Amino acid sequence: MIPSQEYFSTASKLNKLTTELSEQQVASLSVNGERLARDLHHSCQWGPGIRWGPNPTDTGMQRLALSQEDKHVRDWFVQTMTDLGCKITIDELGNIFAVRPGRRTDVPATFIGSHLDTQPTGGRYDGILGVLSGIEAIKTMNDLGLETEGGVGVVNWTNEEGARFPISMMSSGVWAGKISLEHAYNLKEVPTVASLPTAASAPETVKTALDMIGYVGSVPCSYKATPMAAHFELHIEQGPHLVSAGQRIGVVTAVQAYRWYKLQVTGRDCHTGTTAFQHRADAMYASARMMVKAREVATAHGCLASVGIVDARPGSVNTVPGLVSFSLDIRGPETSAVDVVSKKLKEEFDAIAAEEGKGIGKPCRVEWELDFDSPAVEFHEDCISCVQQSAEAVCAQDASVAEPKSLVRTIMSGAGHDSVFTSKIVPTSMIFVPCKDGVSHHPEEFTSAEDCATGASVILQAVVRYDRKRFQN
Amino acid sequence: MIPSQEYFSTASKLNKLTTELSEQQVASLSVNGERLARDLHHSCQWGPGIRWGPNPTDTGMQRLALSQEDKHVRDWFVQTMTDLGCKITIDELGNIFAVRPGRRTDVPATFIGSHLDTQPTGGRYDGILGVLSGIEAIKTMNDLGLETEGGVGVVNWTNEEGARFPISMMSSGVWAGKISLEHAYNLKEVPTVASLPTAASAPETVKTALDMIGYVGSVPCSYKATPMAAHFELHIEQGPHLVSAGQRIGVVTAVQAYRWYKLQVTGRDCHTGTTAFQHRADAMYASARMMVKAREVATAHGCLASVGIVDARPGSVNTVPGLVSFSLDIRGPETSAVDVVSKKLKEEFDAIAAEEGKGIGKPCRVEWELDFDSPAVEFHEDCISCVQQSAEAVCAQDASVAEPKSLVRTIMSGAGHDSVFTSKIVPTSMIFVPCKDGVSHHPEEFTSAEDCATGASVILQAVVRYDRKRFQN
Structure with a gap:
């Protein structure tokens, strides 16, 4: 039996141009969820992390940016996209753009983008799902013989995590002209x-690491050299809202503000056994008090403050540390709230430092260095509406659901993503899917294959809808 | 003019046996302070640390146990002692015993001992002065033609600091049978x-490091194989009491108790931007609260508690650490006080851990591992009285001093020293000299050449007095 023209599986051919589809045809588009899951876990063979369960895919990921593992998955990505008929562009920061040509050759492509690098104790979904959903969208379009007006691209951004090289969203930042190439x-x-076993033992720079894996492309890293029509990104929520409400799709309208500081607290080394507390300028004790204070102040202002990296010197059991540095990540829904917390913490930390060591007339000192500043972002209404319509349509595909709209909500992103930087240049928005317990940046980060497929179908439809919006008049 | 028999400089010959000296002759013994200072700074050419002033000797020391720098100073020590007529014994832990023979060959020698290794940001006096004062005492005895009844030895103990290999007083502990050779x-x-530049880049063990510098001797590390009659040790005070009272010699009667723990706090890694505080099990935040609490509890019990080493994993700006380990050094005048503080902190830390993560039903856990336990020690009355008499006699050598006794006090050691372990086996005591601002384990650690010489003269006399005490009757 031949299926009707209006209802089809991914195996049946449409052989149409996006602008020729009916709204019902667009609403019926969906990806091959099994293939997506298979490809996703296949790509996780490069850089598996900590095992947390008995199944083959029950491991986290440890695929630091520009590591050998990252090289392997990049090679696979390039080969896969080439086989799917895409044109590959690699820029000077190793960003990989793979474009499936559209009917028109004189317009930039609409992109699906995210990153294949992970945290040192990361999971299988953060970033990876975003790129893999792009691959699956292209595969589905090929299956259907669906032609787009403008091209459709998939981009893998270099060092989104900022874990190995401490600036997150690094390469989308350079692409958007907001971070200099030299700095990166x-x-x-x-x-x-x-010092983790999978990373190089001697400190590398981004440039030397790019050279080592052979991913310094010849194209400038810039939206001028590699323009986009729009940027869509599918991501796990990394928070508990969707999962605790039993919802399936978050339409991301905005990203909260955040700042990364590096703090250095200077006291005086001394002997732990012979130095009374009042004779100490203990940089670790002062730092501990600051860490406790940071949460207190952030809470009072509806913000977050977190310490991820700590280094205490000289690092000996019986020497009181004279030098401690630590990272401080401050986030809030508005840029102004982050401002207020930063300012308040500077005062509080100065007071803590002044107290520690006053007995010897050599109080601790604290210095702040701003590593990264990402003001709050609002996404583009055109992209948001494409995602909203697509999310409702995909949820409605499940006949057992009484109120498909109830499975969709708008949401603000707590984390930064490459979409933060693309949004400075081109219309952008994001799609969130639930993740178990809201946990990410953890080996047990998990999103079901069904939720991954739902998200990928939404991004496929969103891209198609955006293409129609651009060229249908 | 020939000086009278009773008054002599170190240049004039006595050519006597210790037991033939008059009390006045003993009281007049003093070392060559200039030579001591010269030798001390000469030995500091191996492993100079952070520079803090313009003069050639204005640097700290960084001579980690069993490093290449440690090998060089060991080679120099062996050569120097051999040239002075000493017999060298190196045991299987690299302890170096250099003995100047006495008249009797059937009795163990009286030892002057300390260590040539330093903290990573250490100074030029901690340990080094102890060994160098022994060398200077031997040189002075040679100058004087002073024969002892029993031999007089100088010992350099391996890894006293416990900085590179985290057990302090390691090799004197094995020598005393209190730590197993295998464990060391x-x-x-x-x-x-x-990871400091002077240390090996790959983690070494004590055994591999000993092999690398060729200091695995053939003699068992034991008081049975290398017996001693007594152990004297000269050390800088590392505290402010002598310097603030304007006193010159501390007669050390006891050493406070201390314990070294390694703590591990386990929480859950999560994203710093998307995880509300109540959804976190932040191992760093919990650890910071513990560090603050440790000082509070220690203060309440007249003890000290210090955190020197901190390691937060995975160590990424935007991941909340799920695993933090830190060292905890607890000290107190009595073993029971250290007991009480340890017990109280275990309760308090459990309570802190239980609070952090209770929102997700996965509270932090804290595990304690005892790395080292050194109960309070009382030194031997025979040795203490030799030091007391010698200290008063040396201070009386300065004719400008009205009340020599006022420059001497008894004192308790806050720090552990090799004498803690030798005291378990043989009569032991220590001599303290003042150090600037009471600071040690710091590059600016400083004791004047005059104070060094005073201490060395005291240890010389103490050894002579002990020899007389043993054999005069």
């Missing part, structure tokens, strides 16, 4: 991360 | 210290 090239890897 | 051999270097 010269970034040194974080020692604590670099 | 298998100790791994601390990564934070090992």
Whole structure:
């Protein structure tokens, strides 16, 4: 039996142009969820992390940016996209753009993008799902013989995590002209991360690491050299809202503001056994008090403050540390709230430092260095509406669901994503799917194959809808 | 003019046996302070640390146990002592015993001992002065033609600091039968210290490090194989009491109790931007609260508690650490006080851990591992009285001093020293000299050449007095 023209599986051919589809045909588009899951876990063979369960895919990921594991998955990505008929562009920061040509050759492509690098103790979905959903969208379009007006691209952004090289969203930032290429090239890897077995033992820079894996492309890293029509990104929520409400899709309208600081607290080394507390300028004790204070102040202002990296010197059991540095990540729904918390913490930390060591007339000092500043972002209404319509349509595909709209909500992103930077240049929005317990940046980060497929179908439809919006008049 | 028999400089010959000296002759013994200072700074050419002033000797020391720098100073020590007519014994832990023979060959020697290794940001006096004062005492005895009844030895103990390999007083502990050789051999270097440029880049054990510098001797490390009659040790005070009272010699009667723990706090890694505080099990935040609590509890019980080493994993700006380990050094005048503080902190830390993560039903856990336990020690009355008499006599040598006794006080040691372990087996005591601002384990650690010489003259006399005490009757 031949299926009707209006209802089809991914195996049946449409052989149409996006602008020729009916709304019902668009609403019926969906990806092959099994294939997506298979491809996703296949790509996770490069850089498996900590095992947490008995099944083959029950491991986290440890695929630090520009590591050998990252090289392997990049090679696979390039080969896969080439086989699907895409044209590959690699820029000077190793960003890989793979474009499935559209009917028109004189317009930029609409992109699906995210990143294949992970945290040192990351999971299988953060970033990876975003790129893999792009691959699956292209595969589905090929299956259907669906032609687009403008091209459709998939981009893998270099070092989104900022774990190995401590600036997140690094390469989308350079692409958007918000971070200089030189600054990115010269970034040194974080020692604590670099000392992990999968990273190089000597500190590398972004440039030397790119050279080592052969991913310095010839094209400038810029939206001018590699333009886009729009940028869509599918991501796990990394928070508990969708999963605890039993919802399936978050239409991301905005990203909260955040800032990364590096703090250095200077006291005086002394002997732990012979130095009374009042004779100490203990940089670790002062830092501990600051860490406790940071949560207190952030809470009072509806913000977050977190310490991820700590280094205490000289690092000996019986020497009171005279030098401690730590990272401080402050986030809030508005840029102004992050401002207020930063300012308040500067005062509080100065007061804590002044107290520690006053007995010897050599109080601790604290210095702040701003590593990264990402003001709050609002996504583009055109992209948001494409995602909203697609999310409702995909949820409605499940006949057992009484109120498909109830499975969709708008949401603000707590984390930064490459979409933050693309949004400065081109219309952008994001799609969130639930993840177990809201946990990410953890080996047990998990999103069901069904939720992954739902998200991928939404991004496929969103891209098709955006293409129609651009060229249907 | 020939000086009278009773008054002599170190240049004039006595050519006598210790037991033939008059009390006045003993009281007049003093070392060559200039030569001591010269030798001390000469030995500091191996492993100079952070520079803090313009003069050639204005640097700290960084001579980690069993490093190449340690090998060089050991080679120099062996050569120097051989040239002075001493017999060298190196045991299987690299302890170096250099003995100047006495008249009697059937009795163990009286030892002057300390260590040539330093903290990663240490100074030029901690340990080094102890060994160098022994060398200077031997040189002075040679100058004087002073024969002893029993031999007089100088011992350099391996890894007293416990900085590179995290057990302090390691080899005197094995010598005394209180630490097993196997445990010492298998100790791994601390990564934070090992990553310093002067240490090996791959983690070594004590055994591999000993092999690398060729200091595995054939003699068992034991008081049975290398017996001693007594052990005297000269050390800087590392505290402010002598310097603030304007006193010159501390007669050390006891050493406070201390314990070294390694704590591990386990929480859950999660994203810093998307995880509300109540959904976190932040191992770093919990650890910071514990560090603050440790000082509070220690203060309440007249003890000290210090955190020197901190390691937060995975060590990424935007991941909340799920695993933090830190060292905890607890000290108190009595063993029971250290007991009480340890017990109280275990309760308090459990309570802190239980609070952090209770929102997700996965509270943090804290595990304690005892690395080292050194109960309070009382030194031997025979040795103490030799030091007391010698200290008063040396202070009386300065004719400008009205009340020599006022420059001497008894004192308790806050720090552990090799004398803690030798005291378990043989009569032992120590001599303290003042150090600037009471600071040690710091590059600016400083004791004047005059104070060094005073201390060395005291230890010389103490050894002579002890020899007389043993054999005069």
